[in-house]
Amino acid sequence: MTIRMAHVLPVLTKQLAHWHCFERDAWVCHDFPTAELSENSVNMIAATAARCVACSGKLSFFGRRLAYSYHRCRDCGTLQLVPLPDGRELAEAYARMYAASAHIDVDPETSRHTTRPYHEAILRTLLDYRVAGAVAELGGGWGGLGELLIANGFSYRGADPSEEMARHCRHRGLPVIQGDIAALSGESYCALVLANVFEHLVDHDNWLTQANHLLCEGGLFVSLQPTAHFAYLAGQLVRGGISKLPLPAIHQEFCPPWHAVFFSMDGMRALTERHGFALLDIRPAPQGRARGITGLAQYTLECVNRLGGHVLGLRWPLVVGHLFVFRKVHEAP
Numbered sequence: 001m002t003i004r005m006a007h008v009l010p011v012l013t014k015q016l017a018h019w020h021c022f023e024r025d026a027w028v029c030h031d032f033p034t035a036e037l038s039e040n041s042v043n044m045i046a047a048t049a050a051r052c053v054a055c056s057g058k059l060s061f062f063g064r065r066l067a068y069s070y071h072r073c074r075d076c077g078t079l080q081l082v083p084l085p086d087g088r089e090l091a092e093a094y095a096r097m098y099a100a101s102a103h104i105d106v107d108p109e110t111s112r113h114t115t116r117p118y119h120e121a122i123l124r125t126l127l128d129y130r131v132a133g134a135v136a137e138l139g140g141g142w143g144g145l146g147e148l149l150i151a152n153g154f155s156y157r158g159a160d161p162s163e164e165m166a167r168h169c170r171h172r173g174l175p176v177i178q179g180d181i182a183a184l185s186g187e188s189y190c191a192l193v194l195a196n197v198f199e200h201l202v203d204h205d206n207w208l209t210q211a212n213h214l215l216c217e218g219g220l221f222v223s224l225q226p227t228a229h230f231a232y233l234a235g236q237l238v239r240g241g242i243s244k245l246p247l248p249a250i251h252q253e254f255c256p257p258w259h260a261v262f263f264s265m266d267g268m269r270a271l272t273e274r275h276g277f278a279l280l281d282i283r284p285a286p287q288g289r290a291r292g293i294t295g296l297a298q299y300t301l302e303c304v305n306r307l308g309g310h311v312l313g314l315r316w317p318l319v320v321g322h323l324f325v326f327r328k329v330h331e332a333p
């Protein structure tokens, strides 16, 4: 059974309800029950209270998708939901519903095919940096990266919050447990890898502290994720710059509550440096490989991006995501 976002939202928006709800296309602030505030007024209140999760900069309203609002940091360009979804409720939704949500391919075989370029990019990075010890993956999904790493001789262990996905991986012989990063507490790895996971997190400080503790001295944290520059550009272009129009999904890009934050490159650096990491490398991420016309479009964009990247490097704006490599340089408190 396909569980649509409309069914998931009531569970996830309990926290939102304290501040506002979406009724008859008007925003109503529950702290002022008799006052129907204009969209701009409510957005101004939310943006004033919240700060950028990456650099603590001031936020400006960017756009709305379903009952959620994305805001943009005026300093580092990071895009994030305001307010961020409640972590505990989100964790429950991932455990029970995520595998069947429309956000990802619900067929494991299709998903492994679609995400293969991401996984190959991460494998290449681990080989380039000569990672020789144990590797842990958080949010391993249907197991595509785990199988690729094991086939290339890596000692691999994975954790995924989705009960169904973790079970599927174990049936395929992969050492994957159900849970988030806390499930690996007390263990030690030479590298932590994430494939399109970091944009889903909502408790970044706590997560990065735990990641730091899981890594051995000099260990690598490798994350491939959609970034802010393309999301901002696509959101602006598709709406003709009119921020009152709802944000388009754009192939699951603006997909709340799952996609909570699109970090900018500066934002990722600022955030991770606070938790004992040094940025070593940023590489343009490849496109996924869906089947059919979508796959053709993805391949075409990747070719265009290769050419653009040769000319403008990381300033080339059509790259949907990037692969970040960080090294643990000191123990987080």
Ligand SMILES: [Zn+2]
Pocket: 052, 053, 054, 055, 056, 057, 073, 074, 075, 076, 077, 078, 267
């Ligand atoms: Zn910022």
